[in-house]
Amino acid sequence: MEQRISLITLGVHDPEAAAAFYEALGWQRVEAPDGVIAFDLIGQTLGLYPIAMLARDMGVPVESLGHGAATYAYNVREKAEVAQLLEAAEAAGARILKPAHDIFWGGHIGYFADPEGHIWEVAWNPHAPLGPDGAFQWNGAA
Numbered sequence: 001m002e003q004r005i006s007l008i009t010l011g012v013h014d015p016e017a018a019a020a021f022y023e024a025l026g027w028q029r030v031e032a033p034d035g036v037i038a039f040d041l042i043g044q045t046l047g048l049y050p051i052a053m054l055a056r057d058m059g060v061p062v063e064s065l066g067h068g069a070a071t072y073a074y075n076v077r078e079k080a081e082v083a084q085l086l087e088a089a090e091a092a093g094a095r096i097l098k099p100a101h102d103i104f105w106g107g108h109i110g111y112f113a114d115p116e117g118h119i120w121e122v123a124w125n126p127h128a129p130l131g132p133d134g135a136f137q138w139n140g141a142a
Contacts, residue, residue, distance in 0.1 A: 005044055008072065011051035011065055012116045018048045021115050024092035042135050071111070073121040075128070075136045079108045085122045086110045094120075 012018040019029065019037045030045070032038035037048040055062040076082055083100040089112045090096050097111040097119065108124045128140050 007045050007047055009047040009049050009054065010116065010118050011054040012048050013051055014116070015048050015050055018114065018116050021093050022046070022048075025088060042133060067117050067119075071119045071121045073123055073136075075123050075125060075130055077124075077130055079124045082108050082110050082122045082124050086112055089114075089120070089122075 010018070015035075015037050022039055023029070027039045027046075030038050030040050032047070035050060035053055039046045051065060052062050055065055074085065076085060086094075086096055086100055093115045094112040097113055098109075100108060100110040100122070103109050106126055110122050111119060112122070113119050128136065128138055130136055
């Protein structure tokens with residue numbers, strides 16, 4: 001198995017409302033099969049899929065899916081961008097969980113939940129600068 005994630009699928013109750021949130025942040029949809037709303041990222045795609053259909057596909061009750069303890073991180077190039085992105089997310093309908101703040105490892109982070117409750121971390125990491133295309137690598141862009 002190669003070391004990559006190709007598609008991140010978020011199970012959502014209201015796909016159109018969820019998509020409107022990401023579109024308000026400036027993301028653009030790409031064509032996708034019926035039932036899926038997709039946004040191409042750098043090297044991956046984020047898919048929004050009705051949670052009932054996701055549960056059916058997996059063969060589990062929808063109640064068993066929950067939200068889990070996962071975060072999706074969005075790294076920025078400059079420290080000030082953390083607060084700016086949190087403000088944009090809040091204006092688009094996010095709930096701020098923790099405002100921008102310095103963190104023990106030398107970075108600057110904040111957290112928000114999208115309208116469906118999926119948790120995003122916004123981070124500036126001085127130890128892992130983004131590549132020219134915005135790609136993230138743990139120890140810095142190659």
